[in-house]
Amino acid sequence: QVEGITNGFRQKAAVPEVFGPYRIEWDIEERIPREPLSLYHWTWVSQNCLLAVGHVDGIIALLKVDIIHSADKTSLHGSVLTYLEEVVHTLCLSEDRTFACIQFANGSCGRVAFEDASVLYWLTGDDLQLQFPRPCHSVAICKVLGETRLLGLSDRFQLFVDDSVLCA
Known part of the structure; x- marks a missing residue:
């Protein structure tokens, strides 16, 4: 068994992990979807940043969720990265x-x-x-x-x- 290789595939990057439930603190308008299950295309940008798309009532937004680690807790802070037309x-x-x-x-x-x-x-x-x-x-x-x-x-x-x- 070669280190870093499982099932014939070499792992090129560490896979980010989240343990436990978290609440996202949003800095966005009420009309933008906030519930994680109503968002789609969740994508890890970096170890401390996620992207998601929110779509409700004709408003489409690309959302950014920053993962902030402090000594005693981890918090998630969400904001609108940009609005989309399609x-x-x-x-x-x-x-x-x-x-x-x-x-x-x-x-x-x-x-x-x-x-x-x-x-x-x-x-x-x-x-x-x-x-x-x-x-x-x-x-x-x-x-x-x-x-x-x-x-x-x-x-x-x-x-x-x-x-x-x-x-x-």
Whole structure:
């Protein structure tokens, strides 16, 4: 048994863990969903930060939950990172976890920068707005020949690299 390898797979990063129930203290308006079960696309950004999407009454928000450790307790503090105009279909993080890709329900994609909470359209190599030909249930950000690309796998198992069909 080689250290760090189980079942033939090497663990590249530690998996964050949460033990016990926690209450999230929110700094948001009443009309934004606050209940953890009403939020979706929960994503670990770092050991001390989570992202989630909240959607109620036509308001869609990308929410940030900071995990704050002190000597005697751990607390969770939630806030709105940014408001969105479209329903979120998928959410994925870059390898270095400095930005995320949001795929909207219509197949278009946006890039969320965490430092300023901006959401810009995801652009292809030709500086055109990326729109998958059909929404993809799995999306990943990766480097291909040194350039950041978006991979998408549709429900019909079509594999896209940016807006090009790789296999169908």
